[in-house]
Amino acid sequence: MGPLRTDWPPAPNLTPDPETGLGPWSQDEFFRALREGKRPDGSSIDPVMPWRNTAEMTDLELGAIWAYLRSLPPVQATVPGSME
Ligand code: HEM
Numbered sequence: 001m002g003p004l005r006t007d008w009p010p011a012p013n014l015t016p017d018p019e020t021g022l023g024p025w026s027q028d029e030f031f032r033a034l035r036e037g038k039r040p041d042g043s044s045i046d047p048v049m050p051w052r053n054t055a056e057m058t059d060l061e062l063g064a065i066w067a068y069l070r071s072l073p074p075v076q077a078t079v080p081g082s083m084e
Helices: 027-036 059-071
Strands: none
Touching (some): 027 059
């Protein structure tokens, strides 16, 4: 992996939409994704998502990001090729 990699998956919809976003995720599941690179179903998030860096964030910091994402209006938008 590196800057020349051309097969990046699209970045996902992180709004609280129940079908196409993080609606069904709990805060614990969100923390796990950003610390262990695992989705709630146990599948691995592609390493282009810099979860090894977000793993260094504190509960307070990740909680603030979670609160912000939860404050957004849900957007129903399937990102082609992701989360299938
Ligand atoms: C604090 C900042 C970030 C947060 C909260 C965040 C959150 C997430 C979450 C929760 C997922 C998994 C979603 C899912 O599969 O349902 C994800 C995946 C992803 N993230 Fe991030 N992310 C952040 C920063 C970044 C950055 C900086 C990049 C790129 C430079 C990035 C690129 C991606 C990509 C490409 C995926 C999809 C990986 C895959 O399909 O396996 N993210 N992110």
